[in-house]
Amino acid sequence: MPPDERSIIHVDMDAFYASVEQLDHPELRGMPVIVGGLGPRGVVSTCSYEARPFGVRSAMPTAQARRLCPDGVYLWPRMARYEEFSVRVFEVFHEVTPLVEGLSLDEAFLDVTASLRLLGSVEAIAQRIKHAIGERTGLVASVGMGPNKLLAKLASELSKPDGFRRITAERAQRELAPLPVGRLWTVGKVTEQALHRLGIRTIGELAACDTARLAGALGRQAGAMQALARGEDDRCVEAEQAEQSIGAEHTFDTDLAELSLAESWLLRHCERIAARARERGLSGRTVTVKLREPPFVTHTRQAQLCSPSASVRDIHEVARGLLETWWRAQRHPRLRLLGVSLSGFAERRQQDLFDPAPTARLPDEVQDRINAKFGSGSLVRAGVLRTHRQD
Known part of the structure; x- marks a missing residue:
């Protein structure tokens, strides 16, 4: 079309x-x-x-x-x-x-x-x-509303x-022309400055500029940028893809140097991502822990669950092992950021009649029901409470 x-x-x-x-x-x-x-x-x-x-x-x-x-x-x-x-x-x-x-x-x-x-x-x-x-x-x-994403x-x-506004294809250039060139999609600060050096300050001036002159400053993107300046955009709406991972992380105002506090934050993240996975009907196999030392040195550690899960207990057990192994390997462990993610999703299988998992899932189910009724975070595990004092 x-x-x-x-x-x-x-x-x-x-x-x-x-x-x-x-x-x-x-x-x-x-x-x-x-x-x-x-x-x-x-x-x-x-x-x-x-x-x-x-x-x-x-x-x-x-x-x-x-x-x-x-x-x-x-x-x-x-x-x-x-x-x-x-x-x-x-x-x-x-x-x-x-x-x-x-x-x-x-x-x-x-x-x-x-x-x-x-x-x-x-x-x-x-x-x-x-x-x-x-x-x-x-x-x-x-x-x-418009005939394309740009408009x-x-x-x-x-x-x-x-x-609430609609821009039609017929009015596109008239609407775009007086706007600052920085308002155009894909024009960042560096490109905007390059256009200003050419004397181009509005989208209309960009559309009317000689393409060869523009290419001398912007290279191959010149033609595509002028098409956008005319209101032309053939990109399709890409329907949502299946979720690849669910994660949570926190950047600390003061570098974290206490393992027990890091473990509390880890549990808080595991509660959050497990609840989101259950809400979406997902169970994951891969747990990844993200650790950033000051100032900006980032490490990741990853391990597999025995079987796909959305249980806080299962996810936290693996994540905690990854954190502790990393922590003990450092001479002076410090964390600026700590995060956890769950990936490798699979459709949840139907539970076997004699599967012991229902007992293990009971705390999660109770937490889900209470938080759904009284608001997210109304019920958390005791190990998470220390982190709330730092919010």
Whole structure:
């Protein structure tokens, strides 16, 4: 199908992490909320729109954000909680099309071309998505529509917050031309500076530039970049692939030098990834431990489970052995970051009547039920509690 006959939707949740915090804590509504690492090495994950007039932005060091917005509310991320909302959002996506390409927990492309005959116009489908997300989560999504990924994403970005906009193929160049060249997909800081040296500051100027002159500065990518500047983009929406791994990690504000505390963090990570695996109906065979020494020396250690599992006990037993072996091999062990991941997924087999596993699974099942009822993290193993004092 020609690219200009497709109907692509881009959905991006507005200030996702901060919005979830304001939803869970109504007293924070209307206040500048900044979510991210709170220590000296912390980075802003996202911030509410109330924080943005102060100059606070994602990926900014938290220390800089505090200088710009000293009266803001600073919170650690609660990834398990955000994942709960993400599941509800993506359920909405899959109700209108199987062609969903997730970019993150809160952002995705949808190809709804084949859904138009059943569900109506692209605007009707986009409005349905936006309304359903609001109804089921209480959160706000910005929705962009276009004949390709480039224009759909641009439409949502230009209409934020609470956006709803469509850019057609006919209006593409008119919409793109006055925008700064840095707004174009694939144009990073280095490319932007190279274009500025050529006197190119807008997307319209990029589209009109002599291709040979442009190639002298940008090489082979010049032609593709000019096509984007004209609003042309033939990339397809890539439907989600089967999950390859599930992981959790934490960067410490102060280098961790105590094995028992490292083991507590390891258990916390194992609880989290095992719960996510069970939620998705997955069981994995490969456990990988990620260990980063200061300043940035990263090691990985990997081992196989006897059989695929989503049990905290099974995963933690292997991960703990990997951690302890590494730790004892170091003269002065220090950790800046510790992570665990589970991979090598297999479909869960049906349990045998005489399989002893049900007894081993009981703590996980009880934990799942209580956390589902009262919120993620309501019930944790005692060994995890030390890590909560460091949050």
